[in-house]
Amino acid sequence: MPVIQLRQALREAMSEEMDRDENVFLMGEEVAQYNGAYKVSEGMLEKYGPRRIIDTPISEAGFSGLGVGAACMGLRPIIEFMSWSFTWVCMDQIVNNAANVRYMSGGQYKVPIVFRGGNGIAHQLAATHSHRMESVYARIPGLIVVAPSTPAEAKGLLKSSIRCDDPVIFLENEKMLNEMGEVPDPKDGDFTLPLGIANVERPGKDVTIVSYGRALARVVRPAVEHLANDHGIDAEVIDLRTLRPLDTTTVINSVKKTNRCVIVDEDWGYCGMGSGILFKLQKPLFDYLDAPIEYVHSDEIPVPYNHYLEEAMLPSVDRIVASVKEACYR
Amino acid sequence: MAVTSEVEKRSASKAPGVNGAEDPGKGQSERERLRMMMLIRRFEEKTEQAYKTPRKLPDGSVAQLIGGFCHLYSGQEAIAVGIAAVFNKGFDALVNGYRCHGHSLALGMDPRAAIAELFGKETGCSKGKGGSMHLFQAEVGNHGGHGIVGGHIPLGLGMAFAQSYKKTGGVTYCLFGDGAINQGTFNEALNMASLLKVPAIFIVENNGVAMGTQVERHSAEKDLAKRGCGFNMPHYHVDGNDVDVVMEEMKKAGDRARRGEGPCYISADTFRFRGHSTSDPLKYRTKEEAEKAKLRDPITLYETRLREKGLLSDEQQTALEEGVAEEVNRAFEMAEADPNPPLDSRFDDALSETYPYQPK
Ligand SMILES: Cc1ncc(C[n+]2csc(CCOP(=O)(O)OP(=O)(O)O)c2C)c(N)n1
Ligand SMILES: [Mg+2]
Numbered sequence: 182m183p184v185i186q187l188r189q190a191l192r193e194a195m196s197e198e199m200d201r202d203e204n205v206f207l208m209g210e211e212v213a214q215y216n217g218a219y220k221v222s223e224g225m226l227e228k229y230g231p232r233r234i235i236d237t238p239i240s241e242a243g244f245s246g247l248g249v250g251a252a253c254m255g256l257r258p259i260i261e262f263m264s265w266s267f268t269w270v271c272m273d274q275i276v277n278n279a280a281n282v283r284y285m286s287g288g289q290y291k292v293p294i295v296f297r298g299g300n301g302i303a304h305q306l307a308a309t310h311s312h313r314m315e316s317v318y319a320r321i322p323g324l325i326v327v328a329p330s331t332p333a334e335a336k337g338l339l340k341s342s343i344r345c346d347d348p349v350i351f352l353e354n355e356k357m358l359n360e361m362g363e364v365p366d367p368k369d370g371d372f373t374l375p376l377g378i379a380n381v382e383r384p385g386k387d388v389t390i391v392s393y394g395r396a397l398a399r400v401v402r403p404a405v406e407h408l409a410n411d412h413g414i415d416a417e418v419i420d421l422r423t424l425r426p427l428d429t430t431t432v433i434n435s436v437k438k439t440n441r442c443v444i445v446d447e448d449w450g451y452c453g454m455g456s457g458i459l460f461k462l463q464k465p466l467f468d469y470l471d472a473p474i475e476y477v478h479s480d481e482i483p484v485p486y487n488h489y490l491e492e493a494m495l496p497s498v499d500r501i502v503a504s505v506k507e508a509c510y511r
Numbered sequence: 512m513a514v515t516s517e518v519e520k521r522s523a524s525k526a527p528g529v530n531g532a533e534d535p536g537k538g539q540s541e542r543e544r545l546r547m548m549m550l551i552r553r554f555e556e557k558t559e560q561a562y563k564t565p566r567k568l569p570d571g572s573v574a575q576l577i578g579g580f581c582h583l584y585s586g587q588e589a590i591a592v593g594i595a596a597v598f599n600k601g602f603d604a605l606v607n608g609y610r611c612h613g614h615s616l617a618l619g620m621d622p623r624a625a626i627a628e629l630f631g632k633e634t635g636c637s638k639g640k641g642g643s644m645h646l647f648q649a650e651v652g653n654h655g656g657h658g659i660v661g662g663h664i665p666l667g668l669g670m671a672f673a674q675s676y677k678k679t680g681g682v683t684y685c686l687f688g689d690g691a692i693n694q695g696t697f698n699e700a701l702n703m704a705s706l707l708k709v710p711a712i713f714i715v716e717n718n719g720v721a722m723g724t725q726v727e728r729h730s731a732e733k734d735l736a737k738r739g740c741g742f743n744m745p746h747y748h749v750d751g752n753d754v755d756v757v758m759e760e761m762k763k764a765g766d767r768a769r770r771g772e773g774p775c776y777i778s779a780d781t782f783r784f785r786g787h788s789t790s791d792p793l794k795y796r797t798k799e800e801a802e803k804a805k806l807r808d809p810i811t812l813y814e815t816r817l818r819e820k821g822l823l824s825d826e827q828q829t830a831l832e833e834g835v836a837e838e839v840n841r842a843f844e845m846a847e848a849d850p851n852p853p854l855d856s857r858f859d860d861a862l863s864e865t866y867p868y869q870p871k
Contacts, residue, residue: 243665243699253670278666283862285641373869
């Protein structure tokens, strides 16, 4: 299998879908002539031309709403945000227009749109540029929320998101764009991954760790190695992939086996993504748990600029190890 | 006045008959426009009445037929009817704010589907999930009905973008109130529309007031046509109470957009006869102001013109008035008898796909 950057996986996904369907187009700030603020769309203007790769002014409400209007008329827009942090200024377009228009018209529209871009902490960008938006959008009926944690997932999930007839919030992370990984060769056929299904990426018997996106890649995977090698704890790791709708079945089945559960994300804890997941788990798992569910999240402060302060507020390998040991009574 | 369609050109070239009696076909489209304005007015009057008259149910309890916010269109009919007269069904799109009963009827919505939606009934155009502010009839190009002031302006931009991307030949009429032009979306959407040269016609229905805040108090520039400056698109001012003028201007703007010459912005002056919503007692309006506005009632103005042109007789006018009253009464009766949506239907229509979703 070819090993490529996550950035390239995203580009391949968009390009393959654009080749497949004339109605797919990409729009956002600096996506065309600048080749993408983070070079995700590099070369796409040259390949597809200015009709389908479209630069916009800095008008998040304008171009995200444009996408929704175009989707209602049968196009399949991919709207790139430089950062999901900037979507506080256009939330009305995403929540009231993309997510609500089908429902409040009694089902008269399909809204096949993908909003994508970097989510979460991208190192020393301080409070305004470091928002983890998953819990903001994952609580909205009418939206699908996806967060890949590998290049293969980025490609397979993005292709499915573009083909899906519902609005998809696709959460990448700037710091993951350089990550390398095996991605199936396009020559071997069309590669897509299902939306709404979690992946048990590492089977284990002692505890279930539930995570997604950057937290999974950055700290959960190293922590799991540590737990196995240094603490004799065999963790089962679930990569959620889709945050809405949540695949509770996969998580519940795993915890029924391990009887212990730790959730890890980079969100704030109170009303954070993990709190929402906890709400879905506590009742069905009440009789199966040998310990309370642990939730490892960021400190509840605005994100500081200083490198060390930022590091300190985030879930770390140490924090995960400590919480897993707590859940395992070790 | 503006003579636009071929049919009208032909009829205008003939000598006027006595009260239109010579040729019953003559003036038909004019009378149809008058009828539609009357229908909207009648619909809104009856709606206000229904809103304010709770019904006693057989079990003795009292039910409100219409809930929530309800914004009436009375006084502004010439704008919706003027646009509808040049609207190319099957190609064009229209998107509006929450004051949407008028354009919905003008674009051909069955009054029963409209009032049933206000009643929250299953037979409502949005199956009882949208209410007064969210009337939709996508198949004719009526794309709502949007409750957030200014929130739908980018949708209009996107619809026009789709029309140009797919080269459908359609144009988008995007309507909003004078209050909405103070939202950032107005600036963002008009600027992008001009950059992308999409076939959008942005129309501000300037009824002089945003809820209780008069234009003088909400817009630093009193001439709202000038708020369209700075986008490198034509911007002008029209008399929104004159259905002929509205038609003519919309036709020009639409033709221009269809030729690929890009968007334009039109400020249409009009007047809101009733309160902001049915719960507004209109305390901030003087009697003189209201009296003056009555003299510019779009329906009376048009009746007078049609009479002068010999296109409307007394009998015809009475027939139109009685006709719309009967149509509206029947629609209300039927909608009142219509069923509420089944409770389980609340879970329908949130999403298009079923999950897990695996593309084919
Ligand atoms: C974003 C937002 N803010 C406030 C409101 C409440 N609101 C509804 S209509 C309205 C006045 C709008 O006036 P205008 O745009 O002139 O339209 P008109 O009602 O005159 O048709 C207000 C303040 C809202 N619906 N949305
Ligand atoms: Mg107003």
